[in-house]
Amino acid sequence: MQINVAQLLKEPVGAKRNYDIDELAGENGQNRLKGRVELIRTSRGILAAGKFTTDIKGSCSRCLGEANKQISFIMEEEFLPVIDITSGIHLHPPPEEFTIADNHILDLREAIRQYIIMAIPTRLLCRPDCPGICPVCGQGLASGNCGHVSQPCDDRWNKLVQSEKENKI
Ligand SMILES: [Zn+2]
Ligand SMILES: [Zn+2]
Known part of the structure; x- marks a missing residue:
């Protein structure tokens, strides 16, 4: 989930790359995450758009037994570079934005972690009719x-x- 985007940043707006993802992710890296992400060059940076599936483990909110649930979510986030790839000038993207590090590595992990947290149902059940x-x-x-x-x-x-x-x- 750490992708070198140096080449993509040099390409015109609209240029794309696709990556298959199959890694551990989420809080403490305990979620096996599968999916596909498309990176698209935008005027400001790179838009990461993907669809992912992962398994959530937790306790059943009725019986406290082990509960597993597969969740899917769609992510769409723009990542802004902290350094201009051609001029080398330091940019200062707003702190609330996701950024591309000065080594041109786009790291999806923090965004994915946040999306997984948002996708976790508030009530997990070991089975629907527990x-x-x-x-x-x-x-x-x-x-x-x-x-x-x-x-x-x-x-x-x-x-x-x-x-x-x-x-x-
Ligand atoms: Zn009893
Ligand atoms: Zn239960």
Whole structure:
């Protein structure tokens, strides 16, 4: 995800390069990222446009078991050079912009990390219909029924189970 763009920067606006990406990315590099990015020379710098897929690992928000989810996202960011490739003059792009380092390496990692964070769902589930945990013994009901919920002993218990279900929606 670190691409030398010295050549592309010397080309006219609209010039393009395509790169296949298959690397570890994200927070602490724990996400296997696959996709394809197109680098396009713009008047100010280089536009990086790509579509990526990665697997998110986390805990299920209902039963706290392991949850995996594949997410896809589209990235589109313009990277501005900090040095003019032909004159060698130092440029001063605004600090909020992504930049191309003075060795002409365009580093996609920070942008990708931010896109992955934005694409992570706030609630991960181990499976779409995860039944959660038993309110009595705490066992994850996805891995088997402990016998508490399916055999409620009286009506008050039924109501408790019912309101528990409603609270989860
Ligand atoms: Zn679960
Ligand atoms: Zn139980």
